[in-house]
Amino acid sequence: MNLLHINDLHVNFSTKAGQVRVLSGFCLDIEKGSSICLVGESGCGKTIVALSIMRLLPENAQVSGEIQFKDRDLLILEKEEIRQIRGHEISMIFEQPASCLNPVFTVGDQIAESVRANGLCKKNEARDAAIELMRLTGIPSPKKRFDQYPHEFSGGMLQRVMISIAMASKPALLIADEPTTSLDVTVQAQIVELIKDLITKFGMSLLLITHDLGVAAELCRDVAVMYAGEIVESGCLNEVFRHPKHPYTKALLRAISDDGLRPIKGSVPELTNLPEGCWFHPRCPFAEDQCRLSKPELKNGIRCHLWKKN
Amino acid sequence: MSGRIQTSKMFQKPIVMKPYALELLNFIKGNCRVMVGCGLIFFLFLIAVSAPLIAPNDPIEQHRGHYLQPPSWQYPFGTDDLGRCIFSRLVYGTQISLLISVMVVGVTAIIGTSIGLISGFAGGAVDEVLMRIVDILLAFPGLILALVIAGLLGPGLFNVMLALAIVGWTGYARVVRGCVLAEKEKGFVEATRALGGSKYYIMFRHIMPEVLAPVIVMAALGMGGTILSASALGFLGLGSQPPAPEWGSMLNEGRTFLQLAPYCTIFPGLAIMLTVLAFNFLGDGLRDVMDPWKKKRLEI
Numbered sequence: 369m370n371l372l373h374i375n376d377l378h379v380n381f382s383t384k385a386g387q388v389r390v391l392s393g394f395c396l397d398i399e400k401g402s403s404i405c406l407v408g409e410s411g412c413g414k415t416i417v418a419l420s421i422m423r424l425l426p427e428n429a430q431v432s433g434e435i436q437f438k439d440r441d442l443l444i445l446e447k448e449e450i451r452q453i454r455g456h457e458i459s460m461i462f463e464q465p466a467s468c469l470n471p472v473f474t475v476g477d478q479i480a481e482s483v484r485a486n487g488l489c490k491k492n493e494a495r496d497a498a499i500e501l502m503r504l505t506g507i508p509s510p511k512k513r514f515d516q517y518p519h520e521f522s523g524g525m526l527q528r529v530m531i532s533i534a535m536a537s538k539p540a541l542l543i544a545d546e547p548t549t550s551l552d553v554t555v556q557a558q559i560v561e562l563i564k565d566l567i568t569k570f571g572m573s574l575l576l577i578t579h580d581l582g583v584a585a586e587l588c589r590d591v592a593v594m595y596a597g598e599i600v601e602s603g604c605l606n607e608v609f610r611h612p613k614h615p616y617t618k619a620l621l622r623a624i625s626d627d628g629l630r631p632i633k634g635s636v637p638e639l640t641n642l643p644e645g646c647w648f649h650p651r652c653p654f655a656e657d658q659c660r661l662s663k664p665e666l667k668n669g670i671r672c673h674l675w676k677k678n
Numbered sequence: 679m680s681g682r683i684q685t686s687k688m689f690q691k692p693i694v695m696k697p698y699a700l701e702l703l704n705f706i707k708g709n710c711r712v713m714v715g716c717g718l719i720f721f722l723f724l725i726a727v728s729a730p731l732i733a734p735n736d737p738i739e740q741h742r743g744h745y746l747q748p749p750s751w752q753y754p755f756g757t758d759d760l761g762r763c764i765f766s767r768l769v770y771g772t773q774i775s776l777l778i779s780v781m782v783v784g785v786t787a788i789i790g791t792s793i794g795l796i797s798g799f800a801g802g803a804v805d806e807v808l809m810r811i812v813d814i815l816l817a818f819p820g821l822i823l824a825l826v827i828a829g830l831l832g833p834g835l836f837n838v839m840l841a842l843a844i845v846g847w848t849g850y851a852r853v854v855r856g857c858v859l860a861e862k863e864k865g866f867v868e869a870t871r872a873l874g875g876s877k878y879y880i881m882f883r884h885i886m887p888e889v890l891a892p893v894i895v896m897a898a899l900g901m902g903g904t905i906l907s908a909s910a911l912g913f914l915g916l917g918s919q920p921p922a923p924e925w926g927s928m929l930n931e932g933r934t935f936l937q938l939a940p941y942c943t944i945f946p947g948l949a950i951m952l953t954v955l956a957f958n959f960l961g962d963g964l965r966d967v968m969d970p971w972k973k974k975r976l977e978i
Binding site: 422424451452453454455456459460462464466467468469470471472473482485530533534 | 888
């Protein structure tokens with residue numbers, strides 16, 4: 369039984385320049401207690417997947433397909449029902465913790481607020497529950513820190529606060545949108561450790577969005593590599609990272625190889641102006657005539673005409 | 679061992695401070711203008727509340743044979759052309775002026791802030807309609823529009839307050855809407871939405887506190903402005919009707935005898951000036967406190 373089942377998700381944005389297809393035929397399954405990672409360059413539609421699940425896309429987005437969460441289709445739920453799911457059964461943490469906290473309230477207030485919103489305890493107990501959460505996420509001297517404002521915290525500590533807020537409801541699914549991108553490397557490792565501990569402790573599922581393959585390898589069992597709004601390769605993370613089959617995955621992994629950086633030439637195509645055939649072929653070193661003409665389907669977790677040859 | 683005792687002592691009594699409130703208090707202490715403003719306003723409210731105790735005479739009683747008398751012990755600020763004690767009238771007039779300013783500023787600030795919040799947060803057609811209404815109201819000079827409205831409604835204290843309120847909310851709405859537009863794009867709004875916060879919850883709990891600082895400053899400055907406008911309407915005969923002791927109408931009544939008995943106009947004029955000045959001092963000082971950039975500059 370899957371906790372989250374995304375089938376044939378399409379997202380279009382209507383802009384002044386016309387319809388822009390940002391996600392096409394996206395499919396993903398997350399089992400209960402498993403962790404999956406979406407990787408890819410910027411502008412590949414990773415965050416759009418997260419926002420579609422939360423139904424937080426801007427108003428000019430058209431969404432079709434289905435997103436099943438615990439037998440309910442999130443896309444057709446009433447506004448009030450989806451609001452009950454947000455922050456209760458699905459929580460999200462963001463890239464910029466500093467901007468995600470309200471600067472005029474103390475950190476403790478904001479955690480307590482999340483505790484209260486979940487109706488887990490009375491007003492006077494919320495403070496204790498919040499301090500407990502702060503302790504759980506490894507914030508030192510939580511009683512003192514409770515009454516401080518966000519500007520008195522460092523980036524890593526703020527991310528811990530965000531995680532406390534997300535954990536208040538003990539959600540079934542945690543969506544982490546680049547949780548470590550704005551942090552420095554030593555702090556990154558601590559936050560990764562913390563998330564890892566929490567998901568095993570509470571049996572949560574994790575949907576991680578990142579372009580840091582190291583973080584992905586540390587946290588997730590499965591991986592889906594995205595390119596221009598599509599999955600190009602998916603499967604068990606160990607398998608995919610050890611033996612990448614799709615040329616894009618290979619290029620991504622080679623870009624950070626031990627013997628220096630090797631950037632992938634070119635950039636992600638504009639979504640309004642996608643190439644004929646395989647969308648990766650202009651940047652693909654192995655491209656053949658077939659790749660320029662017809663678009664490959666996702667077969668056995670690979671979207672490539674040539675993977676058997678290579 | 680002794681070290682341990684010390685630490686336990688330190689943790690026994692955690693010093694809980696509300697840093698911002700404390701800072702505010704310190705700043706008010708250090709800021710001369712806010713001190714003077716607060717002191718004067720407190721003094722005025724004291725006068726208004728204890729008017730019957732302070733005033734030596736009845737403010738509307740006409741003392742026959744004591745017309746246009748210069749200041750004396752019996753009539754500290756002299757008498758007007760009908761033999762009424764100017765000092766007593768000024769003391770009672772404080773009640774009217776403060777009532778008008780508190781009511782008008784209170785109502786306009788609440789209405790303006792709500793409309794600004796709704797307009798900025800809803801966007802689209804709602805925003806468009808509300809802001810065009812604001813544009814229309816702002817296209818008229820405020821006092822003239824208030825004059826027209828008060829004229830149409832007929833003279834009287836309540837109608838003057840209504841007229842000033844109809845004209846006054848636009849400024850708050852504009853400022854608040856601008857702040858909301860900036861605030862609603864911030865990360866914590868989306869984060870709250872992702873945590874399941876409803877529209878109204880985000881609007882009132884998260885965005886409103888962010889926009890209150892300019893509203894408070896505007897309200898403090900607006901108090902002075904309102905007293906001035908109310909006096910102007912009173913001067914033109916639209917305020918509270920005789921024999922009520924309204925400062926503006928007192929100026930008007932004394933105008934005829936400006937050369938003969940200048941104290942009829944000087945003292946009401948001074949009262950208006952002092953009150954407006956007090957609120958302006960307070961408003962200016964509060965702006966310094968609440969503007970983080972200015973504060974930083976002061977610290978340097």
